[in-house]
Amino acid sequence: MSCIVLHHFPINLSQSNSNPDQKKLFINPKSNVRIKDCTFQPHEELFTNVLNSLSLSTKRRDSNLGSSLHAQISKLGITTDVLISNSLLSMYAKCNLTQDAHKVFNEMPLRTVASWTSLIWAYCQEEREHDAISLFKKMLENLQPNEHTLAVLTQACAKMGSFELTRVIHCYAVKFGLTSDGFLMNCLIDAYAKSGSTESAEMVLDMLSNRDVVAWTSAISGHVWNGRADKAINLFFRMQEDDVQPNEVTILSVLHACSCINQTCLFQYIHGLVVKSTEWFRNSLVMNSLVEMYLVNGFFHEGVKIFCSFCFMSFNGESNFLCIETMAKLIQGCSLKLGEGIHGYLVKNGFLPCNVIENSLLVMYSRNDRYDSVNLLFGIMRFKDTVTWNTMISCLVKNKQPENALKLLTQISSPDFVTMISSLQACSSLASLQLGEIIHGYIIRTGMINDIILQNSLIDMYAKSGNLCLSERIFIEMNSKDVGSWNSMIMSYGINSDGISALSIFKHLMKTHQPNDITFVNILAACGHNGLITEGLEIFDRMEIEPRMEHYACMVDLLGRAGKVEEAEAFIAKMTMSPGGDVWGALLGACLLFNNVEVAERAVRHLGVMEPNRNYWKVSMANIYARNGRWEDAAKMRNEVKKKNDGVEGHGRKEEGWSCLEIRGEMVRFVTADLNHQQIHEIYRVLNGIHSHIREAYCKEFLI
Structure with a gap:
């Protein structure tokens, strides 16, 4: 004591x-x-x-x-x-x-400069910047401020982001001869930068005769703060030329700037500086920022290497860990094997239970199609926030379980716009107009209706549910439209057999926006589904972007649906890239439509190499053989499918075809010869009655 x-x-x-x-x-x-x-x-x-x-x-x-x-x-x-x-x-x-x-x-009874400065500082700490400025004005009526007073005031200006007030403080510093104080000048640099005037901050920096690390760091972080990453990097290089060694705050700001620039050579240079410094290489904040720099810019493997070198190497017997947020970002990009390994590492080192990391694990398993692991992890999670529910709903929609996704929607306490987007996708998959209208009503009631992404999703949902009029109404009433809005409307007309309207919308789009890849996929698909061969070919020839595999597949489908199977095959031969499975699949679909065995066999040879584990092309080829009376070949192809299904569980097995009906807002799913429905006896009684009526009508017509 x-x-x-x-x-x-x-x-x-x-x-x-x-x-x-x-x-x-x-x-x-x-x-x-x-x-x-x-x-x-x-x-x-x-x-x-x-x-x-x-x-x-x-x-x-x-x-x-x-x-x-x-x-x-x-x-x-x-x-x-x-x-x-x-x-x-x-x-x-x-x-x-x-x-x-x-x-x-x-x-x-007597107040000095220190008295006024202390109270001004107290106001600034409580974020009462306006009171601090008012007190400073009263002080000027009695005393002349010193460098400490002005330094405190510049911090208030920085919090307020006020360029005018910062400039006033700077004028006082010049007037009272305080510009030689390094701390005050550093505060001015920071205040100018945070008020958005990076030019003024750099001007003050250039005026300093002795620029220390704080001055350089304030200017660099100010440029990063204002989104001028390139300027921040230039200042960093100038700092090194000035022979000033950066500190931890400097390197963190530089790493943030690098994340915005995405230049590989710059990443390598900064990475080298971090590795050379033992202090930085052991600093968890620096290593977290280094990993995030790589992850944000798509260099996943480099991020994993840094994770391994930092977290599996002890310094003075102490273990090192990345922060929870960085680990969450790392997990989301993992392959299944690596993700399972990191999952084990997280369990071993006590990261779990943690909602942020568990949400990322859900995303990772979902992206790798491990829906059993997703369900298991979701079931054992102690706490589920909105992100958790959104991830699970999105996973179910992706796994072609939209009805289960909509059941989860009723359990969310506070759904957000991401929840609504996933739910609308589920309604689109089911073509459920009634449920879609209910969700639309909720979106209006909660004030989310003005979100463009939600409006685009509503256009898509109503179009796929067969209510094109509501899609048009939402599109017309939108206050602002992005490219996605026009794309959704083109797709809506295309799938509802109105190719002329799709072309009209496309022409309007070309006048107001720059079309993207999806625009051309949608308009080419619309032309293909509506027999607009000439228009589709013309649009493809005039595309101002480099064609992707999806565009080639649409063109093959367009020619194939018109019965020009040989021309479609010739089109594939002229492609500037190696055709993928989608292209050959489109050609095979055309062959099935027009019973072209020769071209189908050539397409199947390519699909057998590219997608040997898929069954769809084998079933299609078996159907083509059967339609042309080649029963032995058809049986052989179906036997291959059967052998594969018998030997593979889950992923390789062909999913049983099913349909669904919406009855009083409930989706009823059924398959051929289904005997599992609760009202199966009543259903078959009605079917038998329909058959009897048809038979009687046919007999009467025949007798007449």
Whole structure:
């Protein structure tokens, strides 16, 4: 227990010797500090001990001790001393007791620059920047500020982002001859940068005769703050030319700037600087930023290498870990094998349970089509936030379980716009108009209707549910439209057999926006589904972008649907890239449509090499053989499918074909010869009745 001796120097000497040998002991119950009140001591020693005691309470941020000292000082009658009053004011300000500080300030008969500066600083700490500025104005009526006052005010200007106020403070610094103070100039650089004037910040930096690491770092972080990453990197190189060594804050700002620029050579250079510095290489903040720099820009393998080198290497026997947010980003890009390995690492090192990491694990398993692992992890999660539910709903939609996705929707306490997008995708997959309308009503009621992405999803949902009029209505009523809006409308007309309207919308789009890859996929598909061969060929020839595999597949489908199977095959031969499975699959679909065995066999040879584990092309080829009377070949192809299904569980097995009907808002799913429905007897009774009516009608017509 430490001991602070507060010597008592009585103001009235006639009262000082009533009991000269008596000592009083004051103990603060909430502090481990003991305060002794001793007998007569010289004046200088009294004030020295008072100031030292206040300094200690300020350093410790111990308001209880400070209040006790204040009470003792009041009893001594020395609160009018300006040094002691300033110390009390500083103590209350740094203990975040601004009201008490203001009371001390008001009771001071004499106020110095330090008094005003301390209270201004207290206001800034409480984010009362306007009060700080008002107090500064009052100060100017009485005193001239010093460099510390202006430095505190620039911090207030930085928080407010006020360029005008920063410029005023700068003018005062010039007027009072304070521009030689390095700390004040560094504060000005920071304030200018955070107010958006990076040019002014760089001007102040250039004016400095002695630029230290704080000045450079303030300017660099200011450029990063304002989204000027390239300027930040240039300043960093200038800093090195100035032979100033960067610190941790500098390198963190530079790594952030690198994340925005995405230049491989720059990544390698900064990475090399980090590796060379033992201090930075052991710093978890720096290593987290380095990993995120690579991950954000798509260099996943480099991020994994840094993770392995940092987390599996101990320094002085201590383990190293990346932060939770960085680990979450790392997990989402993992392959299944690597993701399972990192999952084990997280379990071993006590990262779980953690909602952020568990959400990323759900995404990772979903992307790798491990829906069993997704369901297992989701079931054991202790806490599920909106992100968790959104991830699970999106996973079910992707796994072709839209009805289960919509069941989960009822369990979410606070769905957001991401939830609505996934739910609308589920409704689109089911072509469920009634459920889609319910979700549309919820979107309107919660005020999310003005979100463009949601409006585009609604256009898509209504189009796939067969209500083209509502798609058109939403499109017309949109306050602003992006390319996705036009793309959704082109797709809507295409799938609803209105190719002419799709072309009309496409022409309007070309006048207002720059079409993207999806635009051309949608319009080419619309032309293909509606027999607009000439228009489709013309659009493909005039594309201003490099054709992708999807565009080639649409063109093959367009020619194939028109019966021009040989022309479609010739088109494939002229492709500028090696045709993929989608292209050959489109050609095979055309062959199935027009019973072209020869071209189908050539397409199947390519599909057998590219997609040996897929069954769709084998089934299609078997059907083509059967339609042309080649029963042995058809049987052979179907036997291959059967052998594969018997030998492979889950992923290789062909999913049984199913259909669904929406009855009073409930989706009823069924397959051929289904006997599992609760009303199966009533269903077959109605079917038999329909058959009887058809038979009777046919017999009457035949007899007539």
